Amino acid sequence: MVNQRFYGSLSTFQWFIFLLANSIALPIVIGSVFHLSLEEISDLMQRTFFVVGISSFIQGWLGHRYPIADGPAGSWVSVFVILAGVATQEGQNTYETLQLLEGGLIVAGLLLFILGITGLVNRLLFLFTPLVTGSFLLILALQLSGVFLKGMMALQGEPLRPDYGTTAISFGVFLLVIMLSIKGKGWIKNYAVLIGILSGWVLFAAVGKTANTFSGSVPLVQLPEIFVWGAPKLNAGMVITSILFTFILVLNTIAAVSAAKEVISKSEKYEKQTIKRGSWAGGISHFLSALFSTIGIVPLPVSAGFIRLTEQKRIRPFLIASLALSGIALIPAIVNFLALLPGPIASAALLASFVQMIGIAFQSILKEELDQRRLTILGITLLIGIGLMFLPANIFQGLPSILQYIFSNGLLVSTMIVIVLEQLWKSTKL
DSSP states (O other), X not given: OHHHHHHHHHHXXXXXXXXXXXXXXXXXXXXXXXXXXXXXXXXXXXHHHHHHHHHXXXXXXXXXXXXXOEEEOHHHHHHHHHHHHHHHHHTXXXXXHHHHHHHHHHHHHHXXXXXXXXXXXXXXXXXXXXXXXXXXXXXXXXXXXXXXXXHHHTOBTTTTBOOHHHHHHHHHHHHHHHHHHHHXXXXXXXXXXXXXXXXXXXXXXXXXXXXXXXXXXXXXXXXXXXXXXXXXXXXXXXXXXXXHHHHHHHHHHHHHHHHHHHHHXXXXXXXXXXXXXXXXXXXXXXXXXXXXXXXXXXXXXXXXXXXXXXXXXXXXXXXXXXXXXXXXXXOHHHXXXXXXXXXXXXXXXXXXXHHHXXXXXXXXXXXXXXXXXXXXHHHHHHHHHHHHHTSOTTTXXXXXXXXXXXXXXXXXXXXXXXXXXXHHSOOOOO
16 A cells, blocks of 8 residues: 555656646747746746646546646747747737737637537547548657757857757756666656656756756745736737637647557547547637636647656546646745756656657558558658748748748648648548
8 A cells, every 4th residue: 555655656746747847848938939038937937837737637637538748839839939030020019929829829729619519529530530640740749859959959159059068968868768668677667757857857956057046035825827918919810820720739639639549548438529528628728828828738649658658547646746736836936946947858858758759650640551642641741841840930921920820830731731632632442
């Protein structure tokens, strides 16, 4: 009994660290893009922790009911970054842009909620074939790998140069997590991510690479503020972008659930009900993201990679960890301490989880025979989607804002391509 409680506590703590690691990096990215102050970034991190915890708990308890961590969406981050560039180019106020993003989150949340609560989302399931789901997972992993590699290398200066000491430690953590997950036995294998993060954190502290961010006077408890960026706003471009993004968000939920089913159990849950619940719960998550002025929060498909690495399949430790993350978000002193977790270490641990996600993407693609038709569709999707990621950030600045939002997002474009080709180019096999 004592051992069960001990390992249960370790499981909860590891889920907590994973939720935390997924929540730290992207608020920092958004803060730098919109030139937010350190205090504003800290507040954004607090609000993100709070919403991630509540959203993960709602999904795990009432939504899809899998231990799938919610977190800031990489797909939404690309929209934030593009809008920041447009605002800078046109001399707009930063907060007006952030208010537009709040409005976009509300529109996407409303559509998700309606699709889920009415069951209309089930009528869209035919669009999301194994090839579509696998392509989405693969391009999402490749897109975010760049973000995490940059984080691991701690790029700084002008021109950008890596901090080689930080890079060495980060890749050491990455290799340690991979090695423990493959060669480790028993609890060492199950807690590979936790061991890697804690080891890297200790090493960072030992070589003096952690900074003290504690404030001299902070309140004991602080509730997150609402609409920090101002009242939500909308324009035609943001409405259209949000409608298109709803397809990405539905596919994201399907991909996360499908990937989790691959590693948790082969037993079939009633998939249509699972997706229906996950969709309306995702709508609530987006309302919360807009209300508390954060990046859009979604179920993270990379959770399946984490589950496969650690074999943490039980829902109870996950739900407790989710509530714990929301709870500590109300205590500024703890948020300040958790903010000391080095970004490069968090990025390294997440990149290790994405190794497993790449495998899950290929498993999805290979569920159906890769005949000439599917190989061609996959090739077109990857070439265009990944190719867009390598284009200069300002190449589409001369286009209307709505087209900038679309063409600057390789994940959105590639997803639309694979869906359209799958539906228009039908297989001739009987």
